[in-house]
Amino acid sequence: MLARLLQWISGTASTPRRVRNGEAVETPIAYDIAAPEPAGMVASLSSLGYSLPSAVADLVDNSISVEARNIDVEFTWAGADSWIAVVDDGWGMTAEELVTAMTVAARGPAATRSSTDLGRFGVGLKSASFSQARQLTVSTAKNGEWHTRTWDLDLVEGSGQWRLLRGADDVTEAVLDRLRDRSGHGTIVLWRRLNGYRTNGVSTDDERTQKQFYAEATRTESHLGMVFARFLTGTRRCNLQVRGTLVKPWDPFMSNHPSVQRLPSEDLPLNGSFVEVEAFVLPSAQRLTSEEYDRAAGPEGWLDQQGFYIYRRNRLILAGDWLGQRGMRREEKYNLARIAVDIPAETDAEWGVDVRKSSVVPPVGLRPHLNRIARKARATAADVLRHRGQVAARTHGDPLAYAWLVRRPEDRVVCKINRSHPLVQAALRPVGPRAADVHALIRLLEETVPVAALRVMHEADNGDDPEPFGGPGPAGDAAVEVARRIYESLVSGGRSPAAARDRLRTMPPFDQLRGFWSE
Known part of the structure; x- marks a missing residue:
């Protein structure tokens, strides 16, 4: 709707035409000028x-x-x-x-x-x-x-x-x-x-x-x-x-590292042009220095940086997203999978590039190919972690993001409550926890048991992981109540309301849910 409105404002909307004597002619129509207030x-x-x-x-x-x-x-x-x-x-x-x-x-x-x-x-x-x-x-x-x-x-x-x-x-x-x-x-x-x-x-x-x-x-x-x-x-x-x-450039694909696996690149045809797709599987933690590992995690942390990276005229449009592909969600075992997609600027409309240049919707004809490439990259990434790697997410990520911290020191799996999480901090304030905060914290922990992280460590591979708060989509009352408590804790901790909502939008599992934080 906004794109159409902008066309009318800029005078690029089409005028109705009809055919007369074999030639297309403009049809005069009655109209009113309805400029936006x-x-x-x-x-x-x-x-x-x-x-x-x-x-x-x-x-x-x-x-x-x-x-x-x-x-x-x-x-x-x-x-x-x-x-x-x-x-x-x-x-x-x-x-x-x-x-x-x-x-x-x-x-x-x-x-x-x-x-x-x-x-x-x-x-x-x-x-x-x-x-x-x-x-x-x-x-x-x-x-x-x-x-x-x-x-x-x-x-x-x-x-x-x-x-x-x-x-x-x-x-x-x-x-x-x-x-x-x-x-x-x-x-x-x-x-x-x-x-x-x-x-x-x-x-x-x-x-x-x-x-x-x-x-x-x-x-x-x-x-x-x-x-x-x-x-x-x-x-x-x-x-x-x-x-x-x-400003230091950040290469999500670690292109120059000798241990990066490059899967075969593909040129996918789209309306007379080509979309370039190349998948990368990053090295496991064992092949990286501590500095390399921390930098490779990216601005949002390992879990949030996996997935597709969409470029338009070399400008990054979308960073780390599985583009709504069915059955594909963020999981620790796929942290090493990142896929570069270069789209021609003339195909903006087909990709649904929005005004903010921050989201895209893949063309229907390309979705099966993107799904195939993503599945191959995810499988390879999971194999690297399963046989050589260590769990990186929830160890080096944003301390505000996760309720659990999962580590494996000396071949022992250790799960600890994240003391930096805003709800945990609220519950542990010296003045004493509020009942509502404690209740919300317990519910959050129930909904975010790190099954996927534990599965990577034990080399299992099942497809029945629980979906926090029922899975992606509109948030239910329970999810909204927990989100509200986190929001209040962030604001009371010094963040502005806008910054608190922005933080919630990137915090699992609320990054997959729609509620007051995404409005």
């Missing part, structure tokens, strides 16, 4: 579900599209006046090009784009920015002359008009002056009045919120290293920095 459109674009790292990645897309060689992501803490900026030395824009770039859906998905363009719908800059800040300012120079435009969402909603401001206020101009260089070309995208930080209780000396702000910068750095790894190492190499630190 600004406040409603802003609310829609602001609620597309961007995390801060994925929103920043959308801005970096634009910098790479204009062949920037240097891209700097700045996070500056100033309490309620904190700001984030992406600065590049790309082509820059004229005043007319800047206005077009700031216009919502000025170019639809059917518009002709250059081979370097990573966009699709023409809303990435606006939707990503509106999801994170109430003020978006872009300043750009193409031939030595700087042009600046600003979206103030309070003004848009108050006036009921898309009033794109020329220039910026004095405080914003002062920030822009700090960020401009003397090259005569490039672009600055600046977010001010950040969502979640403009409350009465946030001040410059709020150490807890400041720590959270810079933790988001660290998460962003890891995310960018994963999404843009090919641009940090390939022929179109660029220097990407977050807070002055060079």
